[in-house]
Structure formats: C-alpha cells, structure tokens
Amino acid sequence: MAVATIIGGGVIGGGWAARFLLNGWDVRVFDPDPEAERKIGEVLDNARRSLPGLSDVPLPPEGRLSFHEDLGEAVQGAVWIQESVPERLDLKRRVYRQLQEVCDPSAIIGSSTSGFKPSELQEGALRPEQIVVTHPFNPVYLLPLIELVSSPANDPAHIERAKDILTGLGLFPLHVKKEIDAHIADRFLEAVWREALWLVKDGVATTHEIDEAIRMGFGIRWAQMGLFETYRVAGGEAGMRHFMAQFGPALEWPWTKLMDVPEFTDELVDLIATQSDAQSGHHEIRDLERIRDNNLVGMMRALKHQNWGAGEVLNRHDQRIKSAMPGHVDQIDDLSQPILTLARAVPLDWTDYNGHMTESKYLDAFASSTDRFMELIGCDADYIASGGSYFTAETHIRHLDETHAGARIEVRTQMLLGQGKKLHLFHRMYEGETLLATGESFLLHVDLETRRPCAPSAGIEAAMARIGEAQAALPYPEGAGSAIRKPT
Ligand SMILES: NC(=O)C1=CN([C@@H]2O[C@H](COP(=O)(O)OP(=O)(O)OC[C@H]3O[C@@H](n4cnc5c(N)ncnc54)[C@H](O)[C@@H]3O)[C@@H](O)[C@H]2O)C=CC1
Numbered sequence: 001m002a003v004a005t006i007i008g009g010g011v012i013g014g015g016w017a018a019r020f021l022l023n024g025w026d027v028r029v030f031d032p033d034p035e036a037e038r039k040i041g042e043v044l045d046n047a048r049r050s051l052p053g054l055s056d057v058p059l060p061p062e063g064r065l066s067f068h069e070d071l072g073e074a075v076q077g078a079v080w081i082q083e084s085v086p087e088r089l090d091l092k093r094r095v096y097r098q099l100q101e102v103c104d105p106s107a108i109i110g111s112s113t114s115g116f117k118p119s120e121l122q123e124g125a126l127r128p129e130q131i132v133v134t135h136p137f138n139p140v141y142l143l144p145l146i147e148l149v150s151s152p153a154n155d156p157a158h159i160e161r162a163k164d165i166l167t168g169l170g171l172f173p174l175h176v177k178k179e180i181d182a183h184i185a186d187r188f189l190e191a192v193w194r195e196a197l198w199l200v201k202d203g204v205a206t207t208h209e210i211d212e213a214i215r216m217g218f219g220i221r222w223a224q225m226g227l228f229e230t231y232r233v234a235g236g237e238a239g240m241r242h243f244m245a246q247f248g249p250a251l252e253w254p255w256t257k258l259m260d261v262p263e264f265t266d267e268l269v270d271l272i273a274t275q276s277d278a279q280s281g282h283h284e285i286r287d288l289e290r291i292r293d294n295n296l297v298g299m300m301r302a303l304k305h306q307n308w309g310a311g312e313v314l315n316r317h318d319q320r321i322k323s324a325m326p327g328h329v330d331q332i333d334d335l336s337q338p339i340l341t342l343a344r345a346v347p348l349d350w351t352d353y354n355g356h357m358t359e360s361k362y363l364d365a366f367a368s369s370t371d372r373f374m375e376l377i378g379c380d381a382d383y384i385a386s387g388g389s390y391f392t393a394e395t396h397i398r399h400l401d402e403t404h405a406g407a408r409i410e411v412r413t414q415m416l417l418g419q420g421k422k423l424h425l426f427h428r429m430y431e432g433e434t435l436l437a438t439g440e441s442f443l444l445h446v447d448l449e450t451r452r453p454c455a456p457s458a459g460i461e462a463a464m465a466r467i468g469e470a471q472a473a474l475p476y477p478e479g480a481g482s483a484i485r486k487p488t
C-alpha cells in the first residue's frame with residue numbers, strides 16, 4: 001500500500017488526507033495541534049459521504065490513517081509528502097529542512113501554498129529539486145484542480161511522476177511552468193476579492209448581495225466553461241473577435257480601473273464579518289460544508305453526464321479503474337455464483353427527503369447492472385454500433401431495506417434465462433451482507449435497424465450458454481416472478 005504523509009492537518013491537510021485515504025493510500029499525519037485528529041475525523045466524515053459517490057465504479061478499499069508525534073516515523077516509506085502548514089515562508093522552509101533530514105530523497109514533497117513560488121520554497125533546502133508546489137482547492141477531496149508549479153530546479157521526471165500520482169488520485173494537475181506569485185487561479189480570486197472589498201467598503205453591496213451576484217449568474221457559468229469559452233459564446237456567431245471588438249474598449253472605462261487595494265482596516269474587517277454573520281451565521285461551518293458538498297456533487301455529476309470539464313476528468317478516472325476489471329465473462333474464473341455487476345458508493349444526489357436512497361435510483365443502479373451484464377456477454381459498445389442490442393421489456397423492483405449517501409453497495413446478477421432473443425436477469429443489491437433490494441428484468445435482443453426482436457450473435461449465445469450452465473445449480477431466487485398482489 002502506498003504511503004502519503006500529511007504535514008499540517010488543518011482545513012487543507014485534512015482534505016488531502018481524505019483524498020489519499022479514499023483512493024486507497026495509507027495516510028500518516030504530523031501536526032502538533034492536539035485537536036488535529038478530531039478535525040480530520042470531521043473532514044473525513046464529510047468526504048466519505050461525498051467523494052466515493054462521484055465515481056460510478058468502486059474506489060479501492062480505504063487506506064489506514066495514523067497520527068504521529070515523531071516526524072521521522074511519520075515520513076517513513078512515504079512516496080508523497082504534502083506540506084499544508086500555515087502560509088508563512090519561514091515556517092515552510094523550516095519544515096522542509098526538518099523533513100529532508102528524515103525523508104526518502106525520492107519522495108515528492110508537495111506544498112499547498114496559495115501564493116509562494118517554488119523557487120522561494122526551495123531556497124535553503126537540502127534538496128531543492130524535491131520540492132514542488134501542488135496547490136489544491138477547498139474541498140480537496142472533491143475539486144480536481146491542482147496547480148502543479150515547478151521551478152528550473154525540478155527534474156522533469158520528478159514532475160511527470162507527480163502528475164501521474166495526482167492523476168491516479170482523480171485529480172487534474174495543471175502544470176504551471178512559469179512561476180508567478182499566487183500561481184494562476186488565486187490571481188483571479190484575489191482580483192475578485194479586491195473588487196468585493198471595495199464594494200462592501202463603499203457601501204455599494206453587502207456580502208449577501210455580492211454572493212447573489214456571483215452564484216445566480218456568472219459563477220454557474222464559470223464552473224463549466226471558464227472565462228474565454230464563455231466570452232467566445234457571448235460574441236455570438238462572430239465569436240471572440242467580435243466579443244473583443246465590442247467589449248475590449250471597456251478596459252478604458254472607469255469601472256475597470258479599480259487596481260488599488262482598499263486598506264484592510266479593523267473597521268472594514270468588522271463590517272465584512274458582521275455582514276457575513278448576518279448572512280450565514282445561522283449555519284454551523286460543518287453544515288455549510290455539507291451544503292457545499294451536496295451542491296458540488298450534484299453539479300459535478302451533471303458535468304459527468306455531459307463528459308465536460310471536471311466531468312470529463314471524473315469519467316477518465318472511472319475508466320482507469322474500470323480498465324482493471326474483467327471485460328468479458330471469459331475472464332471471470334467462477335461463474336457458478338451470481339456475477340458482480342455493480343459496486344459503487346451511493347452518491348449524494350441519489351438521496352431524497354426521507355434521507356435515504358430514492359426509489360428511481362434503484363432502477364438506475366439495476367439498469368447499470370444490466371448494462372454491465374450485457375457488456376460481459378459481448379453486447380458492448382462495438383457490438384451495439386454494429387446494429388444489435390437489448391431492449392428491456394419488463395422490470396420488477398422490491399425494496400427490502402434502506403441505504404444512505406456514501407454507503408458502498410454491490411449488485412450481483414443471476415441469469416434466469418439466456419437463450420435466443422430472450423434474457424431474464426435477477427439482480428440482488430447488497431450493502432455488506434444486507435440485502436437491500438432485488439431487481440428483475442426481462443430483455444429482448446433487437447436489431448437496431450428494424451427495431452424488431454432477433455437472435456443475438458453466436459458469441460453472445462455462447463457466453464449466455466456458459467453462464468447458464470455454470471449457474472444451473474443455483475436455486476430459483478425467492479421473489480423472482482412475483483408481482484404486487486391484489487389485497488384480500
Ligand atoms: N484554506 C484554504 O482555502 C486554502 C489553503 N491553502 C494553503 O494550505 C496551507 C494550509 O492552510 P490551511 O489548511 O487553511 O491552514 P490551517 O490553519 O487550517 O491548518 C494549518 C495546520 O498546520 C499545523 N501546523 C502548524 N505548524 C506546523 C508544523 N510545524 N508542522 C506540522 N503542522 C503544523 C497547524 O496545527 C494546523 O493544523 C497554506 O499554505 C494555505 O495557503 C491552499 C488552498 C486553499
């Protein structure tokens with residue numbers, strides 16, 4: 001099991017710990033704060049209910065989390081060391097000196113710094129080439145972007161290895177090759193922050209009004225197309241050139257000359273803190289984190305359906321995990337038992353007002369199991385493109401127990417009939433040993449051109465015959481063939 005060490009387990013270190021752990025890494029934390037274990041525990045609870053559900057395939061089993069008072073012990077065997085101590089250059093440099101005396105020279109030392117350049121961090125280090133900036137975004141367990149900033153001291157092979165590891169964690173490493181204070185994203189955030197401070201200071205808008213101005217409009221837009229693609233669309237058919245011709249001169253207008261910084265006085269801090277308390281003080285921070293995570297998961301899953309932006313990153317991560325799974329029944333050793341056709345966590349957007357997994361998502365899960373079964377017998381994307389597929393003619397679902405966001409569920413599928421054009425499947429959904437639901441489906445193989453039932457390919461017939469023979473000894477499932485009975 002690969003080991004990651006987290007140096008500084010606050011808001012960001014806790015998020016990193018969750019990201020590594022939930023992707024199967026062992027995590028060791030070094031943080032002098034006696035509250036670190038409790039704080040990381042709370043971040044992890046939120047991460048467990050949100051991150052695994054972003055994947056439509058099972059994440060690896062969670063790694064082991066441990067806390068260490070001795071730095072040498074904490075970094076022993078670590079492949080990745082993530083520094084997330086407070087944003088002070090002297091402190092960060094001191095930490096690297098202590099770290100490099102005890103860590104493996106080949107380990108990657110990533111810094112979460114929001115603003116320091118890698119060459120600034122590397123100054124005075126024992127092995128400057130070992131340190132890179134890996135700037136994450138809160139919550140680290142959900143948001144994919146990592147600004148991977150290198151300096152001329154870093155060996156390209158070290159950077160490539162860092163990229164590979166980050167990608168394997170479902171992250172999106174954006175390699176910033178030219179060092180600059182605050183990298184790329186925080187330069188934007190600082191510009192927006194500066195404007196917002198002016199608007200509050202001058203009494204133009206409250207914190208609440210500013211947040212509404214962002215989240216009701218351009219904030220949603222930015223999440224999917226960023227700045228340039230959004231403006232290209234805003235240029236209409238003539239695109240970016242027209243957009244710039246129309247709005248470029250605005251840079252000369254008074255409303256864009258707000259380059260000076262408002263003085264950060266106690267008065268301004270009080271004004272903002274008071275308005276922020278009035279706006280959001282009725283929520284605990286952990287509640288706000290959960291609301292944020294619910295929204296992020298919903299939006300990111302929507303992007304996944306579009307295979308766009310952050311959604312494309314999530315799909316690629318799923319594909320990487322899926323490529324290690326069997327592609328055909330011939331690759332499954334034991335077919336005598338129901339076949340694993342789905343293993344995943346319950347996503348946050350699968351739950352309802354009753355606080356549990358909602359009924360339509362059972363159909364969703366069973367439909368995914370049927371798709372997977374089809375794939376395993378050879379009715380995969382290529383086969384479907386060649387003109388054959390299955391249509392579902394009838395489905396029956398029984399709800400036997402409840403489950404909740406973040407729970408790891410599995411579906412195992414028994415084939416009741418697989419002959420000619422007919423395919424009759426019985427899915428059982430479990431959480432651990434608990435049977436949550438069953439889903440029975442009857443499908444017909446069709447010719448996608450005529451839309452009429454027809455026999456499948458010989459390969460599919462053979463795969464179904466293999467399963468039929470192997471599962472022949474299984475008892476006919478309790479509940480199969482049943483329907484809602486007429487009340488007596
Ligand atoms: N909070 C945010 O939104 C973001 C912060 N960052 C960066 O992440 C870093 C950490 O920031 P936060 O997590 O927000 O701070 P934080 O204050 O929540 O956590 C810092 C942690 O470091 C620990 N610590 C202090 N000295 C230490 C030492 N010598 N060895 C080990 N642990 C030590 C503290 O006990 C604390 O738990 C900063 O560099 C910051 O710029 C990056 C992205 C976003």
Ligand SMILES: C[N+](C)(C)CC(=O)CC(=O)[O-]
Pocket residue numbers: 113114136137138186189
């Ligand atoms: C406020 N901040 C500069 C620490 C923010 C970041 O660095 C990234 C983020 O998560 O917004």
